[in-house]
Amino acid sequence: MSKMFFYFFILGRNPRLSIIEILRYLTTKEIKSQIINLIGSALVIETETTLNIRNCADVLAGTIKIGRIWVMSQEQDIDNLLQTASFYLEDGNTLKYSVECYGNLNKLKHYQRLFKQIFKDMRQKAIKKNIPPHALSNALQTPLFIDVVIIEDESGNIYVGRTVGAHDISLNKKKYEKRPYIDKKIGTSIRLSRILVNFCGLKPEQSLLDPFCGIGTILQEALLLGFDAIGIDLEKMRISQCEKNLEWVKKTFTAKGNYELFKGNATNLSSFLDKNSIDGIVTEPELGPFLRDLPTIKEALKIKRKLQSLYERFFVAVDKILKDNGKIVIVLPQFETKTGEIIDIAIEEIIGNTRLRIYDMKREKLFFKETQADKINRQLQTALEIPLEYSEKWHRLHRLIYLLEKREL
Numbered sequence: 001m002s003k004m005f006f007y008f009f010i011l012g013r014n015p016r017l018s019i020i021e022i023l024r025y026l027t028t029k030e031i032k033s034q035i036i037n038l039i040g041s042a043l044v045i046e047t048e049t050t051l052n053i054r055n056c057a058d059v060l061a062g063t064i065k066i067g068r069i070w071v072m073s074q075e076q077d078i079d080n081l082l083q084t085a086s087f088y089l090e091d092g093n094t095l096k097y098s099v100e101c102y103g104n105l106n107k108l109k110h111y112q113r114l115f116k117q118i119f120k121d122m123r124q125k126a127i128k129k130n131i132p133p134h135a136l137s138n139a140l141q142t143p144l145f146i147d148v149v150i151i152e153d154e155s156g157n158i159y160v161g162r163t164v165g166a167h168d169i170s171l172n173k174k175k176y177e178k179r180p181y182i183d184k185k186i187g188t189s190i191r192l193s194r195i196l197v198n199f200c201g202l203k204p205e206q207s208l209l210d211p212f213c214g215i216g217t218i219l220q221e222a223l224l225l226g227f228d229a230i231g232i233d234l235e236k237m238r239i240s241q242c243e244k245n246l247e248w249v250k251k252t253f254t255a256k257g258n259y260e261l262f263k264g265n266a267t268n269l270s271s272f273l274d275k276n277s278i279d280g281i282v283t284e285p286e287l288g289p290f291l292r293d294l295p296t297i298k299e300a301l302k303i304k305r306k307l308q309s310l311y312e313r314f315f316v317a318v319d320k321i322l323k324d325n326g327k328i329v330i331v332l333p334q335f336e337t338k339t340g341e342i343i344d345i346a347i348e349e350i351i352g353n354t355r356l357r358i359y360d361m362k363r364e365k366l367f368f369k370e371t372q373a374d375k376i377n378r379q380l381q382t383a384l385e386i387p388l389e390y391s392e393k394w395h396r397l398h399r400l401i402y403l404l405e406k407r408e409l
């Protein structure tokens, strides 16, 4: 049997989004992999080829940190195995280290003591240090820092590894705050934009269209990931703001991709773009009026009707310019009324006359290990259901994320 490699991924604040982002990344890179376990916010994956962990951590905005697993075992053996493993530095320098537990938090003190003892026995000078999440990516640049991760499931399976890469959150802040134009009312968050672009699963040098591009957050993430970006917006002012933002991104981060922007209507895409020419679409469209309070049913239904008419015309336009098997990642609103009803956009109905269909993540069978415990399988099956809900504390509106695909004839 070929050698397998084992990795842990510590997921961010919306684990379903993070899992799908990881799986889409692995499929796009054609890395054969299987999910071994999902324990709280820790995902354990087995791959047939090695992962470039640093690159993975740079690309994936939904994952906090990633590392290689050193030791996998049952509870009773793990302390002995750790004591005999030789994964520490021995060059006389003082080591800084942190120990983090996932799954069984009660064991944290135990492992902290164990590592203290191990370093003492090895005569390795070592100081325990708590690194805040925003500083982790930087701290990992030095070989004198070790972030040990211990993951334990309910059946006593333990995975121990060392973090190799962390997503640089401080960079997100810079990308957001330093742009020439920010508009909290319309701008999609940097983190969500990056995740959505990763859902799309484009290959290098393919192009991404955002037909409701606003100030260009999704497009900027596409450029940073090396794709070409095409943006369309109804408002002249947005196009000019978007252009300034994209120029800034290209200059500041030396992004490779090129961009093209058009002022125009997303329901009329064929007047700017050739038939079957677009590889992928990622967009947060017009979501309706800004809501100060929860709407009544009557108000919500009125907004829904208006938006549905826009989306329906938009999907017909998309059907013409998207390539076969091309993907669309789209954020749609879900309204909660004053009296507690939930009003959804009838997506299946409005894509009914096109070749667009909801993408079935479960089709990607390669991700499930056959021998896997039923419970984990069930947990994962639910995690992979499209749409994905996304709402932040400060959002009045719930958002649903859909991944669609254009079927071949």
Ligand SMILES: C[S@@+](CC[C@H](N)C(=O)[O-])C[C@H]1O[C@@H](n2cnc3c(N)ncnc32)[C@H](O)[C@@H]1O
Pocket (backbone or CB within 6 Å): 186, 187, 188, 189, 211, 212, 213, 214, 215, 216, 217, 218, 232, 233, 234, 235, 238, 264, 265, 266, 267, 283, 284, 285, 286, 287
């Ligand atoms: C939610 S915002 C997009 C935010 C964008 N992702 C960003 O980060 O800036 C929606 C945008 O769609 C534009 N828009 C509304 N109706 C449109 C239409 N029919 N065609 C094209 N753009 C439209 C609005 O001007 C607005 O800029």
